Amino acid sequence: MRIDADLIDQHNQTRLAAQQSDFQALGEQLERNGTDINSLVNRAAQFGVAIPSWGVGTGGTRFARFPGLGEPRHVFDKLDDCGVIHQLTQAAPTVSLHIPWDDEDPTALKEQASSLQLGFDAMNSNTFQDQTGQPHSYKFGSLSHTEQATREQAIEHNIRCIEIGKTLESKALTVWVGDGSNFPGQVNMGKQFDRYLQAMHQVYSALPDDWQLFTEHKIYEPAFYSTVVQDWGSSYLIATELGPKASCLVDLGHHAPNVNIEMIVSRLARFGKLGGFHFNDSKYGDDDLDSASIDPFRLFLVFNELVDIELQQGEKFRPAYMLDQSHNVTDPIESLMNSAIEVQRAFIQASLVDREALAEYQESNDALMASQIIKQAFRTNVDSILQRARMQAGGAIDPIAAFRESNYRNLVAKERPEVSGAGGGIV
Ligand SMILES: [Mn+2]
Numbered sequence: 347m348r349i350d351a352d353l354i355d356q357h358n359q360t361r362l363a364a365q366q367s368d369f370q371a372l373g374e375q376l377e378r379n380g381t382d383i384n385s386l387v388n389r390a391a392q393f394g395v396a397i398p399s400w401g402v403g404t405g406g407t408r409f410a411r412f413p414g415l416g417e418p419r420h421v422f423d424k425l426d427d428c429g430v431i432h433q434l435t436q437a438a439p440t441v442s443l444h445i446p447w448d449d450e451d452p453t454a455l456k457e458q459a460s461s462l463q464l465g466f467d468a469m470n471s472n473t474f475q476d477q478t479g480q481p482h483s484y485k486f487g488s489l490s491h492t493e494q495a496t497r498e499q500a501i502e503h504n505i506r507c508i509e510i511g512k513t514l515e516s517k518a519l520t521v522w523v524g525d526g527s528n529f530p531g532q533v534n535m536g537k538q539f540d541r542y543l544q545a546m547h548q549v550y551s552a553l554p555d556d557w558q559l560f561t562e563h564k565i566y567e568p569a570f571y572s573t574v575v576q577d578w579g580s581s582y583l584i585a586t587e588l589g590p591k592a593s594c595l596v597d598l599g600h601h602a603p604n605v606n607i608e609m610i611v612s613r614l615a616r617f618g619k620l621g622g623f624h625f626n627d628s629k630y631g632d633d634d635l636d637s638a639s640i641d642p643f644r645l646f647l648v649f650n651e652l653v654d655i656e657l658q659q660g661e662k663f664r665p666a667y668m669l670d671q672s673h674n675v676t677d678p679i680e681s682l683m684n685s686a687i688e689v690q691r692a693f694i695q696a697s698l699v700d701r702e703a704l705a706e707y708q709e710s711n712d713a714l715m716a717s718q719i720i721k722q723a724f725r726t727n728v729d730s731i732l733q734r735a736r737m738q739a740g741g742a743i744d745p746i747a748a749f750r751e752s753n754y755r756n757l758v759a760k761e762r763p764e765v766s767g768a769g770g771g772i773v
Pocket residue numbers: 562597624670
């Protein structure tokens with residue numbers, strides 16, 4: 347592991363007395379409502395969210411990119427950084443790779459990940475930019491392109507992602523395309539969607555039996571007039587048309603402002619088509635800000651639905667949780683640790699909702715009390731539960747403080763030269 351276990355142990359020792367005191371006080375508070383705090387510690391310990399490999403590098407905007415100290419040079423450095431995130435938080439046991447950005451020998455990737463106690467989450471295919479030497483350009487689309495040869499190239503790329511993923515023991519492929527149009531009249535929207543569906547059928551048919559395919563919608567960008575997979579309705583139609591292994595992925599930033607995302611979550615789950623999430627936060631559009639940095643209540647409300655669905659559907663309901671963020675002004679490792687904890691926090695807070703009382707208030711149309719029940723769970727400070735879960739698994743009581751104490755960033759900076767910001771911009 348990259349962080350010395352003795353350092354973590356020392357870090358925890360200096361905070362242990364305060365941690366125990368907080369934990370005991372919260373335990374007593376929860377006990378009054380008949381909730382066993384230790385069951386919540388176990389629940390927190392079971393929780394994991396995947397780290398996107400692209401998230402550990404500094405992002406950027408379409409204007410500029412300001413590189414940070416000791417950024418990962420390649421996917422092996424990225425895995426090291428993900429290893430640190432998981433080591434300190436114990437809440438991020440898997441990595442989600444992006445092909446071709448992370449296109450290296452899968453056996454070597456698997457070996458390094460295993461040595462860091464990491465597994466692999468969904469594979470992500472990239473057909474929204476051209477790679478050097480690529481015969482057919484994606485300027486006017488990929489899986490829905492008017493030319494068959496371009497569509498075939500995009501299909502082949504997705505199938506290759508599945509092949510790489512098999513070695514990594516990934517079990518899912520996430521497909522997001524930027525295909526669409528910038529001018530009214532530029533495309534025939536019906537024909538474009540048909541071409542996309544036809545191509546996706548071919549990708550789907552290459553999927554192993556125990557794999558899932560996630561279709562990710564996004565309201566706009568890079569196509570600004572129309573987008574092939576624009577909304578959860580289109581995504582649901584695609585997943586339904588493809589078959590039982592296909593389901594919808596909800597990225598919190600991919601909706602119009604003020605859209606009720608938790609309602610979408612409820613709808614998709616009701617029809618067995620909620621596959622997973624890309625967590626992030628936003629104020630205006632697809633801002634890719636840190637999870638819960640703007641609207642923690644919305645994240646909580648999403649988990650409120652998820653916990654409710656889990657109670658109804660049981661063990662078979664296991665959506666894939668991933669972060670999908672861009673870090674421009676913070677250390678990516680710190681932001682990702684913080685976000686993993688925030689997502690875990692929302693999960694535990696949502697688990698505190700008194701569902702019996704809530705159902706009674708809902709049945710009797712007591713809007714005020716129903717809302718109070720929800721708020722009461724959201725207001726509960728569950729820090730000491732999360733801290734206990736981390737500590738028991740070898741993580742740090744305060745991961746960001748421990749990360750700074752370890753001097754990791756300065757140490758890796760010696761072997762990782764600064765990457766030029768020229769040509770910047772995130773895609
Ligand atoms: Mn996403």
